[in-house]
Amino acid sequence: MQISDLPYRDPGVPDARSGPRFLWWLGRNQRANQLVALGWGLLHFCGIAGLPFCVGLGVEAVVDRDGGRLLRAGGLLLLAGAATALGDTMLHRAAVTNWITAAARVQQLLARKTAELGSALTRRVAAGEVVAVSTGDVEKIGWFVEAVSRFLAAAFAVVAICAGLLVLSPALGVVVAVGVPLLALAVLPLLPRATRRADAQREKAGRATELASDTVAGLRVLRGIGGEELFLGRYRDASQEVRQAAVHSARMWSLISAVQVLLPGALLVTVIWYGASLVQDGRIAVGELVTVFSAVATMLYPLRHFEEIAMAYSFSRPSAKRAARVLSLTRDAHTAARSADDSPAAAPGAGAVSAPEPGGDLYDPETGVLAPAGLLTAVVCGDPDLAGRLAERLGGHPAGADASASVLLGGVPLDELTLDQARTLVLVQDKDPVLLSGTLRELLDVPASGQVTAERALTAARCSDVLEALLQSAPDGVTDPMDARIxxxxxxxxxxxxxxxxLARSLVTDPEVLVLDEPTSAVDSHTEARIAEGVAELRRGRTTVVLASSPLLLDRADRVVLVHEGRAAAFGTHRDLLRSDGRYRAVVTRETEEEQRRAATEPVRRDTARPGALAEALRGGHGDGLMGEHGDELMGGLTDRLPDEFSEIEESA
Incomplete structure (x- = not known):
């Protein structure tokens, strides 16, 4: 796998049971690239390992005044240098390729999981943690994958040097062979503490990032109440905690680095002292001492990779654990099966069912909510959280306790469709939609049926003033609001x-079924009424479900369903339900229990809700009319001039 081949056609199904298992899975999926890097690493480190022996041969040739041997030693030294340079260049290239491809694989897996879970992801995992996993954690995981091949090559070089020294000079070789493992293992007792300090630093940094994100998101509100200084102080304190934790962690890693310098230096001094005594006793030649000295000095370089792999694993293990936790999230068995069917590795059509025919009803067996095909159905829920969960269910994204039964579209369970099929058929816009940065043209350039133009969608969503605002804030030279940046x-x-x-973006897609969760909660009543009219007109003949409690939207719906205590309790038109169902009236008009009891105990006023009762009360039909004894005379000419819609006005009253 080369960088030019990215992205992966199929990143695979990860082993997300734990962080180490996930790292092992990544390594196994990059065996070919790892072997390439290992090959170049062996060439590089073998060239380094050969340098001391070439130097020793040259020194012995000088001592013996042998020009031929000196020439051969020089040639071997030149060959070892060339191998070192070539191996280092290609090792760096291969290792960086491993790092980028591993990071790209993890990012694709996270993107796929985010698309699969949708809005349920941030309810299961904090938004700050998701950001940390997709940025810093991906980099640390890639670092470990990159470092593995270098470490293996360095370990092979260290073993080769120790073996060569044992053959060349057994007395000194034993000292080196015993000392090197001690050097490599000396830092292990310090790693757990260093890892805990690094984890604490990352945790504090994640909290600070989340606090900064929340502050920026709510900056307009904070400025309105004068709270920006308060939150700035909180972020300043959190930032100082991160700094202190970073210093605390750096002290431990500096200690590990100091140990990596001190102990090899001690080994080098020991080898020189002992080797010099052996030379004085005549037990080894000067060339052998130079070879051993050069080998130990050269060995410090591959030994650094032991420290690097320890640091890489310490940093990547918690990162891999967090990534595995996100990647292991599933909605339910149906969703997991559907995701498996969606993978390119699956056989075409395996496990999937054919998409329902256009024009089918949308039915939720969990709540009993039915949205007839081609109609605008409004759903009223007294509980806003229930409305959000219902919107997700209707979109084929059940989670938790709501995942017991699948929503049916035209009699076909949405959970048995592939993700592509489900998303083509049903689109859900939640109550807090996100706009990505870019031009307005790019914002509306989404997968769509092509039947609804951007202009029609913007008109239906009543965005004329938004277009003017974007154009006014656009740089000079931008004359088309579609080119203004968001x-x-x-x-x-x-x-x-x-x-x-x-809302305009959702309307452009023109799905078979559009589910809108409180689409006008942030607009004024006048604009809301115009939006209700525009959506009803644009979506005529298409199945639309609006979860709202605004009378302006409900009055435009072809059918209204009241969900009470988790079940569909009543259905009809908005005006019919206002007259006939007190529970519906309480949710829509915000009547309190006291107001409902008062209304029930006042039959005269409640009676005015029936046709003709208002006029009857005005002219005295109830005994003491509101207009007194002259009510009949005053109303005589008035009723003749009332429009035919008078009875409709009385019903609304």
Whole structure:
């Protein structure tokens, strides 16, 4: 796998049972690249390992005044240098390729999991942790995958040097062979403490990042209440905690580095002292001492990779653990099966069912909510959380306790469709839609049926003032509002403007079924009424479900369903339910229990809800009319001039 071949066609199914298992899975999936890096690493480190022996041969040739041997030693030295240079160049190239491809694989896996879970992800994992996994953790995991091949090559070089010294000079070789493992293992007792300190630093950094994100997201509100200084102080304190934790962690890693310098230096001094005594006794030649000295000095370089692999594993293990935790999240067995069927490795059509025919009803067996095909159905829930969960269920994304039964579209369970099929058929816009940065044209350039143009969608969502605002804030030379840029998450726009642009984006897609969760909660009543009219007109003949409690939206719906205590309790038109169902009236009109009891004990006023009762009360039909004894005379000419819709007005009253 080369960088030019990215992204992967199929990143695979990860082993997310634990962090180490996930790292092992990554390594196994990059065996070919790891072997290539290992080969170049062996060439590099073998060249390094050969340098001391070449130097020793040259010194002995000088002592013996043998020009031929000196020439051969020089040739071997040149060959070892060339192998070192070539191996180092290609090892770096291969190792970086391993790092980038491993990081890309993890990012693709995370992107696939995010798309699979949707909005359920942030309910299961903190948003700050998701950001940390997809940025810093991916880099640390890639670092470990990159370091493995270098470490294995360095370990082979160390073993080769020790074996060569045992053959060349057994007395000194034993000292080196015993001392090197001690050097490699000396830092192990320090690693757990260093790892805990690094974990504490990352945890504090994650909290600080989350606090900064929340502060930026709510900056407009904070400025309105004068709370920016308070949150700035909180972030300053969190930042100082991160700094202190970083210093605390750095002290331990500096101690590990000091040990890696001190102990090899002690070994080198020991070898020189003992070797010099052997030379004085005539037990070894000067060339052998130079060879052993050069070998021990050269060995310090591959030994650094022992420290690197320890640091890489210490940093990547918690990162891999967090990544595995995210990648192991599933909604339910149906979703897991559907994800498996979606993978390119699966056989075409295996485990999938054919998509339902267009024009089918949407039915949720869990709540009993039915949205007839081609109609605008409004769903009223007294519990906003229940409305959000119902919206996800209707979109084929059940989670937790709501995953017991699949929603049916045209009699076909959505959970048995592939993700591509489900997303083509049903689109859910939640109550807090996100706008990505870019131009308005890019925002509306989404997979769509092609039947609804961007202009029609923007008109239906009543975005004319939004277009003017974008054009006014655009740089000089931008004359088309479609080319105006939207900042990250649409922070330069008001809540209502963001909501309307998100609605326009949903309308452009023109799905078979569109589910809108409180699509007008941030706009004023006048705009809300116009949006209700525009959506009803644009979606005529298409199945649309709106979860809302606004009378302006409910009055435009073809059918209204009341969900009470988790079940569909009543259905009809908005006006019928207002007259006939007190539970519905309490949710829509925000009537308190006291107001309901008072209304029940006042039959005269409640009676005015029936047709003709208002006029009857005005002219005295109830005894003491509101207009007194002259009610009949005053109403005589008035009723003749009332429009035909008078009875409709009385019903609304």
């Amino acid at each position: 900042t990250e998450r649409g922070r330069s726009l008001s809540g209502g403007q963001r909501q309307r642009l998100a």
